[in-house]
Amino acid sequence: MRKLRMGIVLDSPLTNVYVASFFQWAARQDVLELVVAIRLPAPAAADARAPRRSIRAWAFECVMWSEQHLLKFYSAHRQHLSVVDLERGNVLGPAGLPMMTLQRDGGPDDAGWRQLTDLGIDILLNFSSAALPSALLALSRLGALGIGYHERPMLPTVCAGFWESYHRQARTQFSIRSADAAASGERLLLQGAFRTQFSFLLNQAHLYRKSLAQLERILLSVALSGALPPPRPALPETGPFATLPHAGQALVYLAKVAARLSGKAIGRALNIRQTWALQITISDWRKAKAENGIRISAPVGHFWADPFLLADSGRTYCFVEDYLYSTKRAHISVLELIEKKLVPIGVALQETFHLSFPFLFKYRGEIYMCPEASESRQIRVYKATAFPLQWELCSIAMRDISAADSMFFEHGGRWWLLTSLDRAGLKDHCSELCLFSASSPLDTTWTPHPANPLYVDACCGRNAGLILDKGKIFRAAQMQGFDQYGEAVGLYEIIRLDDTHYEEVKVTDLKRVRPSRALGSHHISTTGRVTVVDYLTRRFAP
Known part of the structure; x- marks a missing residue:
């Protein structure tokens, strides 16, 4: 049986542990084949992981610092914020995986784009922080898949999972969508929700790991059937927004988490x-x-x-x-x-x-x-x-x-x-x-x-x-x-x-x-x- 040939799109070789674990998972699957990693630098305005050094940004960094220490108590998520260099070590497989750098304003006439055409890519996985250009989508038989959180479909967001924990919402949502050069917009393949955890980064770690498992499940299904699953009707999103909290909200959130932790500690002590x-x-x-x-x-x-x-x-x-x-x-x-x-x-x-x-x-x-x-x-x-x-x-x-x-x-x-x-x-x-x-x-x-x-x-x-x-x-x-x-x-x-x-x-x-x-x-x-x-x-x- 022919393997599903996949290309991975990234902003940079420096990525998170979830992308690295996806490489390792894909390499173990008999029906999948990773053929190329594509570095596609994101536009500066789309890079949500590098916020301006405003008071809001500094306040959010304080939240991140405190939450990072909290994650140390959860062995399954201690590496949540770790950065992995895909060009070092053995992440891309023992034989190595070619990593190509493309420019967003490039096109089929560029040498790199012509090389991609010869690879016969079936599907792209978008792990970058911006939407893929239509010229790149056209090089893939099935277009691209990506995981989205709230208002940024198919794209990651630095505060995914924050507002649900802030507002004590029962569920934290995600979606998996497809896009191709011919369609006018993205198609929803899966919309789901997991139980919200009591703190932001713990909630985000659960969200990333469990939504990635759903993406892997869909890819195995595509490899066996040769086609994407049928689109599903979209349901209303329950999450508030995908923006950073302002300084006052960050302080309120830290107080909330401190109160939650105190309640848990007192209960255990008694x-x-x-x-x-x-x-x-x-x-x-x-x-x-x-x-x-x-x-x-x-x-x-x-x-x-x-x-x-x-x-x-x-x-x-x-x-x-x-x-x-x-x-x-x-x-x-x-x-x-x-x-x-x-x-x-x-x-x-x-x-x-x-x-x-x-x-x-x-x-x-x-x-x-x-x-x-x-x-x-x-x-x-x-x-x-x-x-x-x-x-x-x-x-x-x-x-x-x-x-x-x-x-x-x-x-x-x-x-x-x-x-x-x-x-x-x-x-x-x-x-x-x-x-x-x-x-x-x-x-x-x-x-x-x-x-x-x-x-x-x-x-x-x-x-x-x-x-x-x-x-x-x-x-x-x-x-x-x-x-x-x-x-x-x-x-x-x-x-x-x-x-x-x-x-x-x-x-x-x-x-x-x-x-x-x-x-x-x-x-x-x-x-x-x-x-x-x-x-x-x-x-x-x-």
Whole structure:
């Protein structure tokens, strides 16, 4: 199979670690081939990384200095601001990659441009700080791809991720767009959003790394199909602007971060932790109300979350993630509903890795469980050998994948698997929702849906439960908040599902079923007679 021939466009050989990591990633892919790096100096006015030395610029440098020290505490992002010289070391590959310098006002008659024509470039990746001239786009069969943030589509911005953290916004957006010489403008290929982190550079590091993983996914798809994915309709941007803060805003931001850090430090010192508990209502999920619920907390040193209900032989069981603070891992425990109380009856499943989200389903008269086991890099299916406390591994649906909160269900004569992926290796499964199908839930080969990813959005990209009600399928989805995992649950009805289409509509936000003082919620389950949710609170947890 012919490889996808790529050219990389840069302002300078001095670039960031994300561009360098992209070179290294691309060199490992069998279907991709890097053929040239193009240095295209940006116009002075477009170089956002060299702001004028105004009071505003100096104030922002103070923010950068303080944030740089904060990043040292996050091993995954310590190199976020590092500068890499692509012409030194082994970044461009063991054989070296030609780097050409072009002038923006050049054209096909220049020697360098004629040399590019002979390379047969399929696609350009724009990592520069300005739009590419149409003459350069014309040399690429598929035009150019680039990642954009807010008001600068396809272009980087020095303060990407700042204003979302400043304003405590729940999501930080990005887009991936294509451009070519023939089109009048850019086409949107993907618009997504990740959960906003509590500080600017930490948020920016998450944004850059996770959006780059999405660009890599698209490139692999283009290499296999030979064409760009179809454009998507644009959605309103939620971010404020891509401008530097003025001096007063910079000082306010530093005060905000100091207050956030102080709150976290005081909580740790006093052993005040965010923890999860359960609320059960003897009611159909449509009629469940918080004021009628019974609150249930785990024993000291534990918390219970991700409740799944199953009625069997006249008894109602609740499987939960049972987290131990002492080990910082969880196993699956079982509770039984007895006279409006959930009574612990034992451990159902324990592994050497973390387990949560014990999704339960029935197939051919047997009971199965698919817990979240992303630490194992597998989607594992267990069969009950003596329900509810004895289980054995019977199938591995997928291997070598970082997936969380997987759900199986049957529809239209096929079995479907909804799961959330982490492509960036940051242990964050809150945004990308994907769909697969097979003839049986015990299959080990699953076909990806052509609509994948269904979402790249922290407001709906992670599962929170499945409700099958009178022939209708409702997917519960987690809604993430600012610096908070599990702020609320949204409910979506799947209204169209087949081998080529997936469509769902939002029905409601499930806030009335959790206590009013809860900090958040991220799961719901029902038998039709009993409904249970988990909710987030703060408490002393030794």
